[in-house]
Amino acid sequence: MQYEATIGLETHVMQKTNTKMFCACKYEYGAEPNTHVCPVCLGYPGALPVMNEKAIELCCKAGLLLGCEINPYSKWDRKNYFYPDMAKNYQITQADQPLCLGGQLTVDVDGEMKTFTIERIHQEENAAKNTHVAGASLVDYNRAGTALMEIVSNPCMHSAEDALAYMTAVKQIMQYGGISNCDQEKGQMRSDVNVSVRPVGQKELGAKVEIKNMNSFAFIKEAIEYEIDRQTALLESGGTVDQETRGYDPDRGETFTQRTKENAHDYRYFPEPDLMPVKIPAEQIEQWRSELPELPAQRRVRYVQELGLPEYDAGVLTADMATSDWFEQAMRHTKNAKAVSNFIMGEMMRLLSEQNCSISESNVTPEKLAGIVALIDAKTISTGAGKQVFEIIFNDGGDPKAIVEERGMAQVSDDSALEGWADEAIANNPKPVEEYKAGNPASINFLMGQVMKASRGKANPGAVMQMLKQKLDR
Amino acid sequence: MADLHKLTIYELSEKLAAGACTSVDIVNDVLASIDATDGKVGAYLTIDRASALEQAKVADALRAEGSTLPMLGIPVAIKDLLNVKGQPCTCSSKILEGYTAPYDATVIAKLREAGTVLLGRVNMDEFAMGSSTENAALGKTSNPWNLKHVPGGSSGGSAACVAADEAIAALGSDTGGSIRQPAAFCGCVGVKPTYGRVSRYGLTAFASSLDQIGPISKTVKDSALLLEVLCGHDKMDSSSIDMDVPAFGKSLTADTSLAGIKLGLPKEYFVEGMDPEVEKTVRDAVDHCKSLGAEIVDVSLPHSKYAIAVYYIIATAEASANLARFDGIRYGLRVDGKDPIELYGKTRAVGFGSEVKRRIILGTYVLSSGYYDAYYLKAQKVRTLIRNDFTAAFKQCDAILAPVTPTPAYKLGEKTDDPLKMYLDDILTTPVNLAGNCALSLPCGFSSSGLPIGLQIIGDSFAEETILKIGHAYEQTTEWHTRKPEIS
Numbered sequence: 001m002q003y004e005a006t007i008g009l010e011t012h013v014m015q016k017t018n019t020k021m022f023c024a025c026k027y028e029y030g031a032e033p034n035t036h037v038c039p040v041c042l043g044y045p046g047a048l049p050v051m052n053e054k055a056i057e058l059c060c061k062a063g064l065l066l067g068c069e070i071n072p073y074s075k076w077d078r079k080n081y082f083y084p085d086m087a088k089n090y091q092i093t094q095a096d097q098p099l100c101l102g103g104q105l106t107v108d109v110d111g112e113m114k115t116f117t118i119e120r121i122h123q124e125e126n127a128a129k130n131t132h133v134a135g136a137s138l139v140d141y142n143r144a145g146t147a148l149m150e151i152v153s154n155p156c157m158h159s160a161e162d163a164l165a166y167m168t169a170v171k172q173i174m175q176y177g178g179i180s181n182c183d184q185e186k187g188q189m190r191s192d193v194n195v196s197v198r199p200v201g202q203k204e205l206g207a208k209v210e211i212k213n214m215n216s217f218a219f220i221k222e223a224i225e226y227e228i229d230r231q232t233a234l235l236e237s238g239g240t241v242d243q244e245t246r247g248y249d250p251d252r253g254e255t256f257t258q259r260t261k262e263n264a265h266d267y268r269y270f271p272e273p274d275l276m277p278v279k280i281p282a283e284q285i286e287q288w289r290s291e292l293p294e295l296p297a298q299r300r301v302r303y304v305q306e307l308g309l310p311e312y313d314a315g316v317l318t319a320d321m322a323t324s325d326w327f328e329q330a331m332r333h334t335k336n337a338k339a340v341s342n343f344i345m346g347e348m349m350r351l352l353s354e355q356n357c358s359i360s361e362s363n364v365t366p367e368k369l370a371g372i373v374a375l376i377d378a379k380t381i382s383t384g385a386g387k388q389v390f391e392i393i394f395n396d397g398g399d400p401k402a403i404v405e406e407r408g409m410a411q412v413s414d415d416s417a418l419e420g421w422a423d424e425a426i427a428n429n430p431k432p433v434e435e436y437k438a439g440n441p442a443s444i445n446f447l448m449g450q451v452m453k454a455s456r457g458k459a460n461p462g463a464v465m466q467m468l469k470q471k472l473d474r
Numbered sequence: 475m476a477d478l479h480k481l482t483i484y485e486l487s488e489k490l491a492a493g494a495c496t497s498v499d500i501v502n503d504v505l506a507s508i509d510a511t512d513g514k515v516g517a518y519l520t521i522d523r524a525s526a527l528e529q530a531k532v533a534d535a536l537r538a539e540g541s542t543l544p545m546l547g548i549p550v551a552i553k554d555l556l557n558v559k560g561q562p563c564t565c566s567s568k569i570l571e572g573y574t575a576p577y578d579a580t581v582i583a584k585l586r587e588a589g590t591v592l593l594g595r596v597n598m599d600e601f602a603m604g605s606s607t608e609n610a611a612l613g614k615t616s617n618p619w620n621l622k623h624v625p626g627g628s629s630g631g632s633a634a635c636v637a638a639d640e641a642i643a644a645l646g647s648d649t650g651g652s653i654r655q656p657a658a659f660c661g662c663v664g665v666k667p668t669y670g671r672v673s674r675y676g677l678t679a680f681a682s683s684l685d686q687i688g689p690i691s692k693t694v695k696d697s698a699l700l701l702e703v704l705c706g707h708d709k710m711d712s713s714s715i716d717m718d719v720p721a722f723g724k725s726l727t728a729d730t731s732l733a734g735i736k737l738g739l740p741k742e743y744f745v746e747g748m749d750p751e752v753e754k755t756v757r758d759a760v761d762h763c764k765s766l767g768a769e770i771v772d773v774s775l776p777h778s779k780y781a782i783a784v785y786y787i788i789a790t791a792e793a794s795a796n797l798a799r800f801d802g803i804r805y806g807l808r809v810d811g812k813d814p815i816e817l818y819g820k821t822r823a824v825g826f827g828s829e830v831k832r833r834i835i836l837g838t839y840v841l842s843s844g845y846y847d848a849y850y851l852k853a854q855k856v857r858t859l860i861r862n863d864f865t866a867a868f869k870q871c872d873a874i875l876a877p878v879t880p881t882p883a884y885k886l887g888e889k890t891d892d893p894l895k896m897y898l899d900d901i902l903t904t905p906v907n908l909a910g911n912c913a914l915s916l917p918c919g920f921s922s923s924g925l926p927i928g929l930q931i932i933g934d935s936f937a938e939e940t941i942l943k944i945g946h947a948y949e950q951t952t953e954w955h956t957r958k959p960e961i962s
């Protein structure tokens with residue numbers, strides 16, 4: 001029998017707000033524990049939550065970017081459970097009336113365009129961070145109460161590759177939209193993964209297994225693959241899959257039971273009496289829609305259609321928002337998109353990865369790269385010299401023009417100088433000359449190399465070629 | 475003693491303004507009164523003598539500089555569930571032992587801004603759950619009119635200290651009658667403001683959608699002034715309403731005519747089993763209002779009979795979540811366990827009293843999967859019907875007159891074994907909390923055994939001015955509020 005897997009994702013994204021979801025505390029990653037806290041986020045007696053309007057805006061914008069409907073009336077609920085990561089022992093979230101409903105995302109999965117649908121996005125508050133040390137548990141409430149939204153997909157994916165492509169696209173969109181930095185190492189993007197397996201052709205989904213709280217894409221992929229194999233093997237051997245919550249142990253590469261269906265929490269959701277329902281007028285939604293940034297998919301199309309870049313270049317440049325923004329800034333100072341693209345994909349990426357830094361930290365600014373491109377386009381320097389200038393600036397800083405002047409890197413197009421080097425090359429290398437004349441055009445490249453060598457790279461290659469041909473074809 | 479403690483806010487303000495006394499004099503008199511009688515009454519949990527005298531000195535200095543703050547130098551007692559920075563806030567529970575509030579409740583900040591002297595903290599039913607102040611872990615409070623009787627609850631300490639002249643006024647909170655009922659039992663005036671009028675920030679929550687802070691005082695006018703100080707929008711409380719606060723104090727004049735005012739009399743509020751003395755006293759009060767020019771009309775609040783059931787579902791459901799934070803992790807009592815769950819269990823087993831546990835269990839049950847629709851959701855629907863009852867009634871009248879309680883204050887211990895009996899006493903007060911409108915309780919007579927009886931004046935949402943005006947007219951033309959208990 002053939003089996004197929006069905007996968008749904010609940011992706012938690014920490015929003016880029018200045019303050020927490022329901023109080024005025026700031027969030028700062030890595031701050032001294034329990035320094036960004038107040039009576040509200042510590043759950044002190046009498047403290048009350050006040051909604052963060054910016055978080056609502058960001059959640060709705062995320063929804064608009066993912067093609068959701070914005071719910072004109074949504075409300076807050078309390079989700080009750082006892083655990084030290086939740087100061088009040090209930091979490092304020094949205095149960096039956098979330099901010100965003102529906103939505104979809106079309107992504108490229110190994111060359112095939114697939115559309116995945118989103119059930120809802122709701123707003124909630126983050127939990128504190130628990131650390132277990134010998135004989136004790138420590139709680140840091142700095143993260144408690146920060147703005148967190150949950151993007152819930154439908155069970156519409158069928159492989160680890162699907163899930164990864166979906167999450168990568170969600171991450172990209174959140175970054176482009178200014179919703180979240182989605183820094184997974186800082187816990188800004190975490191996912192719960194629901195996996196079920198059923199015989200092909202069966203209508204109902206198989207028993208759902210939830211794998212909780214993973215932040216690394218690599219682990220999510222491993223966990224899904226492991227879980228599909230585990231469930232399929234169980235079914236193949238005539239067994240049944242239990243509906244349960246599991247964790248993933250990356251060291252052993254296995255999932256393990258955390259909570260069975262019988263022990264599932266009863267969260268006793270009920271409407272949060274301390275907060276009023278959220279009513280969003282249609283004009284507000286339109287205002288937010290008008291403020292939405294261009295998404296990577298839209299940028300890719302524009303790069304190809306308007307800037308004439310190859311699909312490949314457009315894909316690489318838009319893969320991450322910082323790079324794409326950098327490219328756009330450079331394009332304000334030049335019209336030569338392909339040259340800029342070549343530099344980013346070539347020298348820039350190589351040097352960044354060698355030195356392990358980000359594009360925003362580079363000494364080569366968009367304006368400076370445009371300057372280098374301008375010098376090449378004006379034939380003041382060769383492309384090779386341009387690359388040298390790029391590397392010099394990358395390492396030590398400086399201005400392209402000044403570097404070219406200081407180091408005498410301007411290429412020579414002056415006929416008299418070129419003629420001297422060309423005559424010398426022809427006189428000193430009779431063999432290639434003969435071969436060329438005998439009908440082997442490639443031999444001219446050797447002579448060309450000699451001229452370049454004599455000029456120490458400064459000769460204008462086009463002019464040299466023209467002159468050599470003129471002399472040899474005579 | 476110059477008997478300053480026996481006076482009202484307005485009387486004292488006049489004396490202070492005329493230079494006839496100082497705030498330090500008043501505080502000294504009140505402290506002496508506490509020393510003389512609180513051993514018997516037991517209203518206070520903590521008295522901050524040094525701080526009270528210090529605040530009084532500051533108030534006197536401000537007055538010397540020309541300050542005319544509305545309550546400058548007037549000493550007020552605080553129900554033990556309001557957070558005052560640097561003070562304990564036990565809510566009469568062992569579970570908050572050792573907790574020191576790190577911030578001021580909004581109403582406390584407003585009292586300070588108005589120049590008030592904070593005297594100390596008064597007893598209550600644990601987490602405001604109760605109607606007699608007998609569910610209190612840290613002290614026992616008696617009714618000043620008869621020490622063998624309960625002061626009512628949950629704001630029993632607030633009413634008892636005002637009745638005993640151990641404070642000029644007090645703050646209480648009313649979730650199902652917790653201001654009005656003790657005010658009635660102790661012969662004081664108490665106001666349950668419209669939900670959203672007074673910020674709940676810093677009020678330890680019992681039932682968030684029902685709780686309101688309000689004044690308990692010796693006269694309607696004092697309550698009006700105190701209410702004016704407490705009201706106002708607060709951005710820290712999302713349920714607080716952004717609207718102007720009327721000058722409640724100034725709106726009360728010497729005019730005692732009720733001509734042009736229609737008062738509704740709900741037949742459902744004269745319940746079976748009601749003490750005949752209470753019924754007669756309240757009906758006499760109705761007649762008195764008629765003699766002042768009011769027109770009396772019959773109104774019906776047909777869903778009132780469901781109020782107790784609805785109240786005990788909604789209030790306990792909210793409480794089960796509100797009280798979850800008392801877990802021994804961050805503050806208060808902690809009894810260690812081998813893991814967090816055991817620690818929670820042990821801490822809460824030791825820290826909460828039996829009535830609080832009963833309500834947490836009840837609230838947890840009605841929210842449980844499979845029961846939610848039958849209990850909580852149904853209760854919310856009936857709550858809407860109760861609200862609609864009032865909306866319809868206020869189309870026929872300007873305010874509603876009713877008893878506050880079916881009986882005068884009962885004996886200590888009389889109902890402690892039968893929680894249901896105690897719950898049923900809330901029948902005349904809970905509908906107002908469920909509907910969210912406002913109500914006032916004021917003395918309208920005494921039983922043959924000398925216990926006070928209260929009259930409830932119920933107003934529409936944000937109609938505090940109306941009920942204060944009616945109460946003030948009644949009070950100006952009667953003498954019940956001038957009587958003082960013999961504490962013995």
Ligand SMILES: [Zn+2]
Pocket residue numbers: 020023024025036037038039040041042145
């Ligand atoms: Zn905070």
